[in-house]
Amino acid sequence: MIKKLLITQHIPAMSNFKIVLVMVAIMWVxxxxxxxxxxxxxxxxxxxxxxxxxxxxxxxxxxHGGWQHLIGNTLGLLISGYLASQLSSFKRATGVIFVTTGLLVWLFASHANHIGASGIVMGYFGFIMGSAIFRRNLLSFLLAVALLAVTHYFQINLFGTLFSFDSSTSVSSHLFGFISGVSAAYLFKGQAKKST
Structure with missing residues (x-):
């Protein structure tokens, strides 16, 4: 069953992950x-x-504000983006995360110049976690566990960044990104049933 699941997801997932690679390439350029x-x-x-x-x-x-900022967001985006790209409705979720996060930051964030891809990283994090809750299938659960394991290995505290009040960190981007990702998971929870 797991082998069949991975085979059917392989080609769309590779196509999906190209979106993440394009985003990373644009960031670096x-x-x-x-x-x-x-x-x-x-x-x-x-x-x-x-x-x-x-x-x-x-x-x-x-x-991005500097090389360290860029590298940190690149690592987070590659990890969360790769895992999120394994889920159906990834492209739609990316659109929701991208636009909704930016719109919420523009409407409700503190007055500052917000930059960086951390909102998108947290959006994918929320999408993965939300999918594990709302879809309740094996793939979603495995991806959530994998995300927690990989981020723990690389010492990335995703939950901690949701409530980081460091003056140099946009907690609004993190929080609104996570909310956007969870919302996307809820909106597209039925997509998994249609594609299996």
Whole structure:
């Protein structure tokens, strides 16, 4: 049963994961160009309730404050994105996470320039955990366990970052990303039954 499940999920999952790889590639190219030419891409960040920064809902995940910030988000995105890409409705969930997280940050976050992909990372985390709760199938449960095991191995405290009040951390992005991911899992919980 597990072998059949993995085989049927393999090709769509590889196609899904390409979306994550494209996001990571854009992040690195943007940051590389920013550093190489001493540009200021921070203006593409997301400033809550600023109409001039409304486009930041789409652009802010691709902007990072430094190499450490970029590397940390890259690792988190590759791990959570790869595991989330194994689930059906991943593409739809990505759209919901991307837009909803940005919109919630723009509407309700504290006034600051929000940058970085951590909201998307936490969105995938919420999608995986929500899928384990709402879908209640073997694959969703295994992915949730795998995510917790891998993040523990790499000493990434995903639950801790939900409530990190470090002044340099956008707790709003983390929290709203997680909520968006759980919401996507609930919205598409019936997708798993249709695709099996």
């Amino acid at each position: 943007v940051h590389g160009v920013n550093m190489l030419f001493s540009l200021s891409f921070d203006s593409f960040g997301l400033v809550p309730l600023s109409r001039e920064h409304l486009f930041g809902i789409i652009t802010y995940p691709f902007i």
